[in-house]
Amino acid sequence: MIYLDNAATSWPKPEAVYQAMDNFMRHTGANPGRSAHQLSIEAGRIIYETRESLSMLFGIGDPMRIVFTSNATEALNVVIRGLLHPGDHVITSSMEHNSVMRPLRHMEKLGVEVTVVKCSSEGFLNPHDVEQAVGPHTRLVILNHASNVVGTLLPVAEVGQITRRRGVLLMIDAAQTMGCYPVDVEEMHIDLLAFSGHKGLYGPQGTGGLYIRKGIESSIEPLKYGGTGSRSEHEYQPDFLPDKYESGTPNTVGLAGLGAGVRFVLEQGVNEIQKREQVLTRSIIDGLKAIPGVTIYGDSDPRKRVAVVSFNISGLIPSEVAMQLEEYHQIMCRPGLHCSPIAHKTLGTFPQGTIRLSPGYFTSDDDIEGTLEAVRRIIATKARF
Amino acid sequence: METAEYSVVLFYSTSNALQAEKLFKKTGVAIKLIPVPRQLSSDCGICLRFDRPDEPSVKAILEKKQIEIQGIHPI
Numbered sequence: 001m002i003y004l005d006n007a008a009t010s011w012p013k014p015e016a017v018y019q020a021m022d023n024f025m026r027h028t029g030a031n032p033g034r035s036a037h038q039l040s041i042e043a044g045r046i047i048y049e050t051r052e053s054l055s056m057l058f059g060i061g062d063p064m065r066i067v068f069t070s071n072a073t074e075a076l077n078v079v080i081r082g083l084l085h086p087g088d089h090v091i092t093s094s095m096e097h098n099s100v101m102r103p104l105r106h107m108e109k110l111g112v113e114v115t116v117v118k119c120s121s122e123g124f125l126n127p128h129d130v131e132q133a134v135g136p137h138t139r140l141v142i143l144n145h146a147s148n149v150v151g152t153l154l155p156v157a158e159v160g161q162i163t164r165r166r167g168v169l170l171m172i173d174a175a176q177t178m179g180c181y182p183v184d185v186e187e188m189h190i191d192l193l194a195f196s197g198h199k200g201l202y203g204p205q206g207t208g209g210l211y212i213r214k215g216i217e218s219s220i221e222p223l224k225y226g227g228t229g230s231r232s233e234h235e236y237q238p239d240f241l242p243d244k245y246e247s248g249t250p251n252t253v254g255l256a257g258l259g260a261g262v263r264f265v266l267e268q269g270v271n272e273i274q275k276r277e278q279v280l281t282r283s284i285i286d287g288l289k290a291i292p293g294v295t296i297y298g299d300s301d302p303r304k305r306v307a308v309v310s311f312n313i314s315g316l317i318p319s320e321v322a323m324q325l326e327e328y329h330q331i332m333c334r335p336g337l338h339c340s341p342i343a344h345k346t347l348g349t350f351p352q353g354t355i356r357l358s359p360g361y362f363t364s365d366d367d368i369e370g371t372l373e374a375v376r377r378i379i380a381t382k383a384r385f
Numbered sequence: 386m387e388t389a390e391y392s393v394v395l396f397y398s399t400s401n402a403l404q405a406e407k408l409f410k411k412t413g414v415a416i417k418l419i420p421v422p423r424q425l426s427s428d429c430g431i432c433l434r435f436d437r438p439d440e441p442s443v444k445a446i447l448e449k450k451q452i453e454i455q456g457i458h459p460i
Contacts, residue, residue, distance in 0.1 A: 032399070033399035033400070033429075033430075033431075034430070035430065036418075036419065036420030036421070036430050036431045041403075041418050041431060044399055044400075044403050044431075045403055045406075045407075047400075047403075048400060048403040048404060048407070051400070052404075052407075062451075063400075063404065064398075064400055064401070064404075228398075229399050229429065229430060230397060230398045230399060230428050230429045231397070231428045231429075232428075232430070233426070238397070238398070238428075240397055240398060240453075242398070242400055243398050243400070
């Protein structure tokens with residue numbers, strides 16, 4: 001079996017991730033930060049260690065700037081729904097996932113003005129177009145770091161210089177880059193960053209989070225209110241991080257796994273992971289390019305993208321190709337629109353979508369060769385009809 | 386055996402208490418996370434107990450690392 005759906009969820013995970021989760025369930029198990037007994041404190045320590053490891057990955061000194069959510073979508077919702085008010089203006093790109101577009105369209109109905117800056121047909125964004133869109137009521141620019149459809153990287157650092165200069169907040173959806181592409185929130189002038197725990201950070205599903213630059217939390221209402229284990233005598237939500245946005249019992253077993261995943265990334269080194277994934281991406285792109293009847297989307301330079309490759313075979317619909325890849329070749333990938341209709345409109349692949357291959361750090365060279373051979377066979381079989 | 390005299394650091398958030406615990410373990414100051422004693426009121430349920438003579442170094446470390454605390458009390 002060949003697993004090429006790492007952009008949805010990375011799999012398999014490093015061995016330490018399975019062990020950390022098993023260990024927590026068997027030997028700790030308690031509710032963190034609620035009681036003061038040893039098991040509760042140990043559960044709290046596990047979460048703190050995960051927070052601290054993430055702060056190292058983000059290049060920030062204060063681990064409390066990291067808030068845990070159930071996924072990147074929730075982190076995006078915290079900011080979009082908690083920061084923006086009727087009359088505010090928000091700018092985004094035409095390469096976004098529905099995790100950004102849907103909450104923005106919802107806020108639009110409530111009176112928030114939304115500008116979608118058009119990207120090129122390869123998915124590139126011109127930072128100048130973002131600056132042109134900034135107006136007197138612009139509160140936030142929100143961009144994905146890399147497309148979940150074609151892997152194209154957006155110029156976050158360049159936009160960060162513009163937003164900082166113009167007094168606008170910058171939020172990045174780093175679901176596709178965290179763990180496999182260097183991210184330095186200070187250097188890139190990122191004010192808010194949503195990340196997924198179960199992709200490049202190798203944690204389990206149900207984990208994710210939000211980085212909040214110091215001071216911005218006073219402008220963002222929480223999505224959830226409730227018990228935090230702190231200020232228990234008060235009936236009002238605490239205003240400090242991380243408690244302000246972490247009401248209710250957390251996913252401790254998930255965060256134990258995420259911590260092990262992040263430490264794996266730190267041990268391997270983001271640059272090493274990036275290098276390996278670039279090699280895999282290059283093999284897929286070069287291999288597909290050589291097959292007549294295949295169209296590849298996005299830029300073909302692996303340095304301008306993450307390990308996500310979208311393609312189509314002329315005369316075949318994506319779902320049919322994916323079905324054949326699985327049925328005859330045991331290759332797991334994702335066809336269709338990838339929850340990103342606006343990105344497919346930009347690429348010119350709406351509504352049929354594409355076939356997406358997303359290798360990961362554990363993908364082998366043989367996996368790629370096997371996949372290319374499968375694509376060749378599908379085309380050869382089609383030609384016989 | 387001499388009876389030790391202790392003080393505790395109270396925190397706003399459990400996360401801060403755990404952050405401080407790790408920090409003190411690294412610096413070698415003898416501390417223990419304990420439930421907040423009944424006579425004290427705290428925003429978070431656990432606090433850090435230390436030997437009272439260590440108070441100056443405890444304070445200095447917390448300040449240096451900018452960990453927010455609710456207060457230090459003898460117990």
